[in-house]
Amino acid sequence: MTDDTRLGRRPRGRRDDGAATRLQILEVAGEVFAEKGVDRATGKEIAERAKANSAAVNYYYGGIDELYGEVLVEAHRRLxxxxxxxxxxxxxxxxxxxxxxxxxxxxxxxxxxxxxxxxxxxxxxxxxxxxxxxxxxxxxxxxxxxxxxxxxxxxxxxxxxxxxxxxxxxxxxxxxxxxxxxxxxxxxxxxxxxxxxxxxxxxxxxxxxxxxxxxxxxxxxxxxxxx
The missing domain is CATH 1.10.357.10 (Tetracycline Repressor, domain 2)
Known part of the structure; x- marks a missing residue:
């Protein structure tokens, strides 16, 4: 297993896969935050439900708080x-x-x-x-x-x-x-x-x-x- 894989990163040259994973995490996070609120949601659960590496939330968004901020923005855009x-x-x-x-x-x-x-x-x-x-x-x-x-x-x-x-x-x-x-x-x-x-x-x-x-x-x- 490469270092990139262990960290939840996609191998270089596969930007489409990375973009798809990022969007999948955002979508799943929206569902989790809607169900549980930001206080009870965890990056681990979001990553598991998105079928991503446990470090994916930190890698793609910098942490669960930043992910929640992006979810709020996306939610208002969708509305x-x-x-x-x-x-x-x-x-x-x-x-x-x-x-x-x-x-x-x-x-x-x-x-x-x-x-x-x-x-x-x-x-x-x-x-x-x-x-x-x-x-x-x-x-x-x-x-x-x-x-x-x-x-x-x-x-x-x-x-x-x-x-x-x-x-x-x-x-x-x-x-x-x-x-x-x-x-x-x-x-x-x-x-x-x-x-x-x-x-x-x-x-x-x-x-x-x-x-x-x-x-x-x-x-x-x-x-x-x-x-």
């Missing part, structure tokens, strides 16, 4: 990719129409088939109990996407993107999505009847949140001092 949101936010049309499309993308991602994946469960755990790796998710996924939303809201309000009214409006728009993200499906539907996950219910939720958000933004804009 809704930045490129998709950016294409909407930076495309043509009125800001109201772009916000409508953007919110539709997010609602359907959370309430649609993606909502049953490990990605949503990992994010739900992290939001409820932020870990030491939350900063990775914040810097690489949350802040860039938040800036897209803030840009649209600022344009609709006629205010700078860093204005407190824009920040408050973004929180008001985002809050329902956080509830949908962290709420257990059965509990949410028991507490709020009619919030099923079929296509008709999802479309109704999209339309409601859009109307609610646009109405709120219009009210905030009307309340701004005229200067």
């Amino acid at each position: 809704v990719a930045y490129d998709v949101l950016a294409a909407v936010a930076k495309g043509e049309g009125r800001p109201e129409d772009k916000l409508r499309r953007l919110l539709g993308v997010v609602v359907k991602a959370i309430m649609g088939p993606k909502g049953s994946s490990w990605a949503l469960r990992v994010l739900s755990r992290e939001i409820l109990a932020p870990s030491a790796m939350f900063h990775v998710l914040r810097e690489r996924e949350l802040l860039p996407k938040k800036q897209l939303l803030a840009g649209l809201v600022a344009e609709m309000l006629g205010l700078p993107a860093d204005h407190p009214a824009v920040s408050r409006s973004c929180i008001s728009i985002a809050a329902p999505f956080v509830v949908l993200l962290i709420g257990d499906r059965q509990v949410v539907t028991q507490m709020f009847p009619g919030l099923d996950r079929d296509e008709q219910a999802v479309d109704a939720m999209v339309e409601h949140l859009i109307r609610f958000s646009l109405g709120g933004i219009a009210a905030i804009a009307a309340a701004q001092p005229q200067g």
